Amino acid sequence: MDDSGDKVREIRINPIVPTESVLVATARGMRPKKAEEQVERDRRARVESCPFCRGNEDRTPPEIKAFPPGAGWDIRIVPNLYPVLGDDRSQSNIAFGLQQVIDGYGRHEVVIDNPNHGIALHEMTDAHLSSLFSVYRQRMEELYRSDPRLKYVLIFKNFGAAAGASIAHTHSQVIATPVVPENVQNEVAHSRDYYRKYNHCVFCSLLDEALTYEATIYDRESGEIRRKINVGQYVIERGRRFVAIKPFASRFEWEIHILPLQHQADFLKASAEDLDDFARVLRRTMARLDKVVGGVQYNFFLHSVPHGSEFDNCQDSYHWHLEICPRTSIPTGFELGSGLFVSTVSPELAAEALRNAVIEDS
Secondary structure, eight states: OOOSSSOOEEEEEOSSSTTOEEEEEOTTOSOOOOGGGBOOOOOOSOOTTOTTSTTOGGGSSOOSEEESSSTTOSEEEEEOSSOSSBSSOOSOOEEETTEEEOOOBOEEEEEEOOSSTTOOGGGSOHHHHHHHHHHHHHHHHHHHHHOTTOOEEEEEEEESGGGTOOOOSOEEEEEEESSOOHHHHHHHHHHHHHHHHHSSOHHHHHHHHHHHOOEEEEOTTTOOEEEEEOGGGGEEEEOSSEEEEOOTTOSSTTOEEEEESSOOSOGGGOOHHHHHHHHHHHHHHHHHHHHHSTTBOEEEEEEOOOOSGGGGGGTTTOOOEEEEEEOOSOOOHHHHHHOOEEESSOHHHHHHHHHHOOOOOO
């Protein structure tokens, strides 16, 4: 590993999911901003033709909920007009030979994040972002409680066409599925294995390392100290209860994760005070990202411990978190064929650029 800024070619192993690897190849160095990687954001507060703008409520399916209720809503939930899963059972689960089919049952909803058409996350107030994640939490609780067949509720946001967004108005989505997604299942399984071996949460171990600000690198053969590195360099933003960190094995050049400083497996147990601090860390993190790679397209998704009796023993081993994945490059044939992510930006240099970005404090 090289944090000096020299050219690096390394395969890094994801400490959370050791079966996942990232190739860090910085031959091109720190990539500059490129026009095709950015979105010319529509900054208008209201667009008459937009179905998500306030006053155009009749252009969406009947709302599930609005906060606050009525015409002056700040956040609104509606069914997705083109759902990937349906709430009716159209067929039975079937199997023929090696082929299996599970009914595409579930929920797919849109959360209109803000009545302002073109507002970005970092431009929203801390109070609004706290309310938004409180709405997520409430809707997740309702979905889990409403139907035991729903095994996982995923909250995610797509911004920009490259990230899958089809409408410019700021919005996020909720999908409840009858199965636990594979990447969440892998995180849960590997973190549980780590806990059984070390009696400690792997996410907490990573936080402990990052917040000590120094680690020692030993030679594998001789056992001698090779050098000390500043692992605190991965910290991007820190609040009273949450921290934003650049993953050591980042799949995307500008990927950032936000985690609770104190162990917490289930997002549904986050308190109002937790969400207030989380909102501030998120806003400031997104402001840093906008400052360094402004207009970047991105996805974020929230991973929390799945519900169900088979996951009751994961409360001590799993740690909920938000993953922010900017889309500054398109996966190549090598990545799709090998399953090995490629990053052309050193995570250490990316973290430094984000941490040193000068942002307005409010």
